[in-house]
Amino acid sequence: MRAHPSARSSRRVLGAAAVLLLTVAACGYGSDSAGSGSSGESSAPAGSSGGDALSADSVTIGYFANITHASALIGLDDDGAIRQELGGTEVGTQVFNAGPSAIEALNAGAVDLTFIGPNPAVNGFAQSGGQNLRIVAGAASGGASLVVNPDTVDGLDDLAGKSIATPQLGNTQDVALLNYLVGEGFSVDAASGKGDVTVVRIPNSEIPTAFESGSIDGAWVPEPTAANLLTRGAETILDEGELWDDGRYVVTHLIASQSFLEEHPDVVEAVIRGLVTTTDWINENPDDAKAEANAALEALNGSPLPEEVLDPAFDNVEFLTDPLAATLRDGADHAVAAGLLDETDLTGIYDLSLLNKVLKDEGLPKITEDAGLGVR
Incomplete structure (x- = not known):
């Protein structure tokens, strides 16, 4: 070393x-x-x-x-x-x-x-x-980024009815996802995660397994979970930096x-x-x-x-x-x-x-x- x-x-x-x-x-x-x-x-x-x-x-x-x-x-x-x-x-x-x-x-x-x-x-x-x-x-x-299964989600215009994971209720990525969904006109109950898009709170360590099992369609997650999911067939449809000044x-x-x-x-x-x-x-x-x-x-x-x-x-x-x-x-x-x-x-x-x-x-x-x- x-x-x-x-x-x-x-x-x-x-x-x-x-x-x-x-x-x-x-x-x-x-x-x-x-x-x-x-x-x-x-x-x-x-x-x-x-x-x-x-x-x-x-x-x-x-x-x-x-x-x-x-x-x-x-x-x-x-x-x-x-x-x-x-x-x-x-x-x-x-x-x-x-x-x-x-x-x-x-x-x-x-x-x-x-x-x-x-x-x-x-x-x-x-x-x-x-x-x-x-x-x-x-x-x-x-x-942090939003990565999805391209077989079930055809881009940002195709989130309705899908299940998207975040690491924890109220954590940084959870708030970012909820804010984005509201801004796009989706109705989601913050506490339960139920609504036009279902927000599922799953520990980061369990998200890859949930993704591979098909129980979620994507996840708004930090690194290296996002990169991990990409190796399992996911695609990035939104880098969170795109939503902030200067990234x-x-x-x-x-x-x-x-x-x-x-x-x-x-x-x-x-x-x-x-x-x-x-x-x-x-x-x-x-x-x-x-x-x-x-x-x-x-x-x-x-x-x-x-x-x-x-x-x-x-x-x-x-x-x-x-x-x-x-x-x-x-x-x-x-x-x-x-x-x-x-x-x-x-x-x-x-x-x-x-x-x-x-x-x-x-x-x-x-x-x-x-x-x-x-x-x-």
Whole structure:
């Protein structure tokens, strides 16, 4: 395994063999997908990179075992940039299969920060009255699409009467599908999924089997589930990026507990600094990132992702630290319109001050757009 080159300083050398836990058969692939029949939570041992601890002796960081969380998976590797930036502060990790589990863990103090999709973050913020979390950085954009069985669905004009799967009721892809259907004039009950088009909520790990059995006609899903379905005969009829300005929309970002952010801003800053370095490395070395991911898959599961799944899955995700706040705001509006979220004031959901401090230190442009939802 090749060692990651230093991006900006010897403190941020990314080590060899990043262990990307991109489990195909057992874990969900979406940024906030549900696992197969589980609460979606597991833990990894804590460790530190040595040196002096920051203001906290330890920090616990959550993430999902999938491609849209690759910056977390690489940065939290034993020699990854996030661990390097944290110095002697011990790092514990929690791997989640579902957004609600990650929010519950954050609320309970079981994790201090977590990578997560936009809709669980919005729901968590709303349910706490804006008291539990802040979005402190972006992580990934894109990577979701509507793929269908071409034998039963003849394009976007042929969705009436069809069954389309999403990973979870109210998850990011579920809201996107419901919003699209309403915009096209279809009537669908958000809670039950029944209507002109039937929306079926199935964990990502089970969607390929449902597709092959013929119990669904298609799915609005993130990578690599979408690429997986293409290898089983599906066709893409809509890339979600086509619905957003510049093709960009938030699929993963980094949130922090408000109390932890207030008490340990230096720790949060270190995590963000490591995230910026990791993101740069992925973008500068996409082939190496894919190769290391596949090598880790083979070591963990006995077999790698086939190239026809891995390549398009990585190509369809953009890794960036801009949280794309306007797309979160619009996504929240879509959830309200679909009846999945009560109208709520999201002011204060963003605190990008530490991200902008890191970007300034690195000579990079600040993120000036928070869609009016930043801390006042």
